[in-house]
Amino acid sequence: xxxxxxxxxxxxxxxxxxxxxxxxxxxxxxxxxxxxxxxxxxxxxxxxxxxxxxxxxxxxxxxxxxxxxxxxxxxxxxxxxxxxxxxxxxxxxxxxxxxxxxxxxxxxxxxxxxxxxxxxxxxxxxxxxxxxxxxxxxxxxxxxxxxxxxxxxxxxxxxxxxxxxxxxxxxxxxxxxxxxxxxxxxxxxxxxxxxxxxxxxxxxxxxxxxxxxxxxxxxxxxxxxxxxxxxxxxxxxxxxxxxxxxxxxxxxxxxxxxxxxxxxxxxxxxxxxxxxxxxxxxxxxxxxxxxxxxxxxxxxxxxxxxxxxxxxxxxxxxxxxxxxxxxxxxxxxxxxxxxxxxxxxxxxxxxxxxxxxxxxxxxxxxxxxxxxxxxxxxxxxxxxxxxxxxxxxxxxxxxxxxxxxxxxxxxxxxxxxxxxxxxxxxxxxxxxxxxxxxxxxxxxxxxxxxxxxxxxxxxxxxxxxxxxxxxxxxxxxxxxxxxxxxxxxxxxx
Amino acid sequence: xxxxxxxxxxxxxxxxxxxxxxxxxxxxxxxxxxxxxxxxxxxxxxxxxxxxxxxxxxxxxxxxxxxxxxxxxxxxxxxxxxxxxxxxxxxxxxxxxxxxxxxxxxxxxxxxxxxxxxxxxxxxxxxxxxxxxxxxxxxxxxxxxxxxxxxxxxxxxxxxxxxxxxxxxxxxxxxxxxxxxxxxxxxxxxxxxxxxxxxxxxxxxxxxxxxxxxxxxxxxxxxxxxxxxxxxxxxxxxxxxxxxxxxxxxxxxxxxxxxxxxxxxxxxxxxxxxxxxxxxxxxxxxxxxxxxxxxxxxxxxxxxxxxxxxxxxxxxxxxxxxxxxxxxxxxxxxxxxxxxxxxxxxxxxxxxxxxxxxxxxxxxxxxxxxxxxxxxxxxxxxxxxxxxxxxxxxxxxxxxxxxxxxxxxxxxxxxxxxxxxxxxxxxxxxxxxxxxxxxxxxxxxxxxxxxxxxxxxxxxxxxxxxxxxxxxxxxxxxxxxxxxxxxxxxxxx
Numbered sequence: 001x002x003x004x005x006x007x008x009x010x011x012x013x014x015x016x017x018x019x020x021x022x023x024x025x026x027x028x029x030x031x032x033x034x035x036x037x038x039x040x041x042x043x044x045x046x047x048x049x050x051x052x053x054x055x056x057x058x059x060x061x062x063x064x065x066x067x068x069x070x071x072x073x074x075x076x077x078x079x080x081x082x083x084x085x086x087x088x089x090x091x092x093x094x095x096x097x098x099x100x101x102x103x104x105x106x107x108x109x110x111x112x113x114x115x116x117x118x119x120x121x122x123x124x125x126x127x128x129x130x131x132x133x134x135x136x137x138x139x140x141x142x143x144x145x146x147x148x149x150x151x152x153x154x155x156x157x158x159x160x161x162x163x164x165x166x167x168x169x170x171x172x173x174x175x176x177x178x179x180x181x182x183x184x185x186x187x188x189x190x191x192x193x194x195x196x197x198x199x200x201x202x203x204x205x206x207x208x209x210x211x212x213x214x215x216x217x218x219x220x221x222x223x224x225x226x227x228x229x230x231x232x233x234x235x236x237x238x239x240x241x242x243x244x245x246x247x248x249x250x251x252x253x254x255x256x257x258x259x260x261x262x263x264x265x266x267x268x269x270x271x272x273x274x275x276x277x278x279x280x281x282x283x284x285x286x287x288x289x290x291x292x293x294x295x296x297x298x299x300x301x302x303x304x305x306x307x308x309x310x311x312x313x314x315x316x317x318x319x320x321x322x323x324x325x326x327x328x329x330x331x332x333x334x335x336x337x338x339x340x341x342x343x344x345x346x347x348x349x350x351x352x353x354x355x356x357x358x359x360x361x362x363x364x365x366x367x368x369x370x371x372x373x374x375x376x377x378x379x380x381x382x383x384x385x386x387x388x389x390x391x392x393x394x395x396x397x398x399x400x401x402x403x404x405x406x407x408x409x410x411x412x413x414x415x416x417x418x419x420x421x422x423x424x425x426x427x428x429x430x431x432x433x434x435x436x437x438x439x440x441x442x443x444x445x446x447x448x449x450x451x452x453x454x455x456x457x458x459x460x461x462x463x464x465x466x467x468x469x470x471x472x473x474x475x476x477x478x479x480x481x482x483x484x485x486x487x488x489x490x491x492x493x
Numbered sequence: 494x495x496x497x498x499x500x501x502x503x504x505x506x507x508x509x510x511x512x513x514x515x516x517x518x519x520x521x522x523x524x525x526x527x528x529x530x531x532x533x534x535x536x537x538x539x540x541x542x543x544x545x546x547x548x549x550x551x552x553x554x555x556x557x558x559x560x561x562x563x564x565x566x567x568x569x570x571x572x573x574x575x576x577x578x579x580x581x582x583x584x585x586x587x588x589x590x591x592x593x594x595x596x597x598x599x600x601x602x603x604x605x606x607x608x609x610x611x612x613x614x615x616x617x618x619x620x621x622x623x624x625x626x627x628x629x630x631x632x633x634x635x636x637x638x639x640x641x642x643x644x645x646x647x648x649x650x651x652x653x654x655x656x657x658x659x660x661x662x663x664x665x666x667x668x669x670x671x672x673x674x675x676x677x678x679x680x681x682x683x684x685x686x687x688x689x690x691x692x693x694x695x696x697x698x699x700x701x702x703x704x705x706x707x708x709x710x711x712x713x714x715x716x717x718x719x720x721x722x723x724x725x726x727x728x729x730x731x732x733x734x735x736x737x738x739x740x741x742x743x744x745x746x747x748x749x750x751x752x753x754x755x756x757x758x759x760x761x762x763x764x765x766x767x768x769x770x771x772x773x774x775x776x777x778x779x780x781x782x783x784x785x786x787x788x789x790x791x792x793x794x795x796x797x798x799x800x801x802x803x804x805x806x807x808x809x810x811x812x813x814x815x816x817x818x819x820x821x822x823x824x825x826x827x828x829x830x831x832x833x834x835x836x837x838x839x840x841x842x843x844x845x846x847x848x849x850x851x852x853x854x855x856x857x858x859x860x861x862x863x864x865x866x867x868x869x870x871x872x873x874x875x876x877x878x879x880x881x882x883x884x885x886x887x888x889x890x891x892x893x894x895x896x897x898x899x900x901x902x903x904x905x906x907x908x909x910x911x912x913x914x915x916x917x918x919x920x921x922x923x924x925x926x927x928x929x930x931x932x933x934x935x936x937x938x939x940x941x942x943x944x945x946x947x948x949x950x951x952x953x954x955x956x957x958x959x960x961x962x963x964x965x966x967x968x969x970x971x972x973x974x975x976x977x978x979x980x981x982x983x984x985x986x
Binding site for chain 1: 528529532598599600601602603604605606607608609612614615628630633634636638641642646649654656657658659660693694695697698701705706707708723726730758786789791817819827832833834835842843844845847848850851852854855856857858859861862863864
């Protein structure tokens with residue numbers, strides 16, 4: 001749920017029209033080979049959404065590229081970069097060496113099925129001057145750098161090699177796994193011993209490894225709908241078939257899951273469903289576990305932000321409800337501490353530990369020992385709890401300001417969901433705009449919210465309503481108030 | 494090429510016989526579910542080699558486990574953990590929660606083909622008191638910690654969020670990619686601009702991503718034989734068929750490669766072949782590139798340690814010999830700086846950049862921004878070159894001591910290969926011992942060397958000779974001298 005980067009350069013402040021900037025950017029990418037012949041372009045709607053411009057802008061850009069012979073539309077299958085390009089200057093950009101002796105071959109046939117599936121833009125640009133309510137990160141400005149710096153200095157001063165060398169244990173630093181097992185037992189009621197913990201490089205690696213270890217091409221994997229974009233993309237890129245399961249105010253509808261056959265795995269966010277914010281009720285948790293046992297399926301529980309709960313104690317993890325639950329539990333320090341730490345963890349049933357461990361070694365040998373040692377010290381010295389308390393207070397304040405601001409401007413036209421916990425909320429507005437229009441108007445007014453992600457084949461519109469996701473954790477009080485006014489102007493005028 | 498961790502606990506100093514310790518360790522693992530019913534055990538030879546005991550020890554342990562009904566031999570296919578275990582105490586270890594209400598299901602059928610392929614032990618134990626000449630790491634004790642600490646302190650003191658937050662650019666920090674492009678052009682004659690560089694988490698991730706992006710199950714991938722163990726395991730775990738290609742003193746035999754059909758990719762270490770140390774000659778480099786173009790294959794060039802060259806300038810990279818060479822170039826900072834940095838890079842043909850970039854995002858979002866910023870500062874301030882000079886001097890000294898010590902003790906019975914560069918050398922001893930025996934004797938005498946890895950289906954013994962790999966970079970002069978005496982005692986008595 002991180003912020004992604006620029007794939008196409010453009011500047012909304014520029015006097016050059018957006019469609020023209022987009023056209024220039026695509027043309028340059030085609031000419032310099034970044035978008036190779038045969039590459040499929042994203043659908044206009046998808047691109048508009050992902051880069052934050054109106055669909056009309058994208059359509060104008062595509063039409064111009066089509067007219068000039070850079071791209072071609074193939075009926076029923078989409079728009080592609082042309083094999084024969086209109087310019088002679090195809091490789092005219094000066095090379096640091098001599099000119100090529102042989103023409104550059106078309107390398108795209110080299111891609112595996114996975115390679116073909118990931119030959120796509122996945123990133124969103126950031127645009128200056130806009131209030132970012134789509135960033136799901138923590139506010140790192142409030143991270144206790146001084147404590148962290150002191151822990152680093154303490155370790156750096158020692159003569160030992162352990163901070164810099166290969167890991168003694170590729171499963172993760174033993175001190176970290178011990179501290180984490182205690183923390184997870186206390187804070188999340190997870191049932192595990194340290195030997196079930198595998199340290200990984202953030203929750204995206206947890207999802208990716210789990211999908212590879214459990215899913216063959218063509219296997220069916222269920223996930224919440226709406227759900228987490230990168231999980232859906234991970235599953236489809238590996239050739240799995242995603243089965244979307246609806247979500248209501250009590251979390252994933254287990255009764256709907258029960259209607260499907262041959263589901264090998266289900267991906268869920270039970271503590272705080274992403275992005276509706278619903279907490280899975282205890283009866284549904286039990287039904288989900290019973291379903292998994294009866295159907296020989298495994299559950300991947302992504303517990304990404306449940307520590308931030310504002311009204312009551314955090315819900316215990318699904319994993320800990322029953323001993324030997326068929327659950328692979330995943331967590332991350334990206335939201336708790338800071339994302340560039342790149343540390344997360346899996347809690348794995350003992351029988352399945354070995355393949356996860358080996359898969360991690362083959363994926364990237366190990367996660368950084370440097371960060372693991374500092375993190376272990378941070379946990380052992382008790383800094384996590386005080387940091388969490390401070391951040392909970394900060395986020396709760398921002399949350400309540402955002403709720404108040406939205407209610408001030410929209411009154412009964414807005415309903416807030418999922419703000420009991422986490423770092424974002426879902427706001428439903430009563431309006432005749434479509435979600436696309438609403439999102440674009442907000443964007444044009446200077447507020448970038450997040451959108452709902454629907455797995456392939458699933459989508460749902462509520463007539464007369466639009467839903468937008470507000471990730472407020474990094475946004476100051478003042479910006480939240482400005483955002484409220486901008487949204488009111490965008491939706492109510 | 495990192496040092497791996499303990500999978501089976503045992504202590505060579507203990508009064509308990511090794512076979513008994515191994516037996517206890519296996520039995521415990523089977524009873525607590527780590528080695529689940531149906532898990533295939535490694536072959537005796539392979540296990541003996543990987544954990545550094547004699548084959549007889551492993552055989553005795555297996556025979557006892559067989560006799561007691563923990564494991565079963567299936568003719569022609571190997572040894573497996575039994576489905577029905579002899580003890581009633583199968584899940585008797587006390588659980589932190591209540592006893593399980595339902596029996597634990599067998600979870601192994603959940604594994605995908607990849608999951609099944611990685612359900613194996615891949616790790617080696619470290620044993621105290623032995624001189625480790627099998628560790629392919631740099632000597633991190635000589636890393637300039639003070640410089641690094643100063644760079645961290647400088648960045649930590651700033652108010653910006655960039656050190657802690659999600660990456661602005663998931664391809665890697667732009668300053669780092671710029672500095673790296675300059676460095677690679679100057680030091681390695683790599684042809685690239687920064688937009689072809691993708692920052693990854695070490696060279697193992699580079700290999701893993703490349704294999705996934707280019708290879709389908711069943712595809713044929715060629716690699717050097719002997720070659721790099723983790724590359725071979727990566728390819729086979731993904732279902733690719735590994736085609737071993739012989740290596741001589743001029744590197745991989747391109748003529749042998751030319752005899753094979755339908756090879757999609759070849760993995761090579763041309764600057765300093767792992768583990769023979771051969772440098773691929775220019776005629777073979779050109780032949781390799783021509784072969785790749787003619788056969789529509791791609792080359793993965795792993796340039797893991799070529800900066801450490803002692804007699805002449807480093808050879809330029811294969812990637813830079815021709816413009817638009819069909820080469821994916823991979824390098825790492827694990828050997829140059831320190832392994833726990835977990836930073837490496839790929840230089841990718843522009844046409845293939847997008848799938849690599851997206852695959853990286855789906856694998857783990859990004860590599861640590863924290864480390865990337867510090868590394869960029871380190872490069873920009875010019876510390877890499879002075880560090881390399883110092884380390885080259887240090888390693889060269891250790892190298893020459895090891896060569897002298899071996900010649901002193903073995904005279905004309907030893908021939909040294911591949912010591913012009915890198916952090917290891919290959920020593921060939923004239924002896925009637927087998928390689929297994931020699932390795933075991935050395936081990937029993939207190940010297941642990943590395944072994945040759947042969948891809949599946951390939952192996953080669955030279956009658957009257959054994960070859961062992963000596964990774965000397967982390968071993969002090971004194972230890973090298975002790976190692977020489979121990980080896981002489983082991984081989985010559």
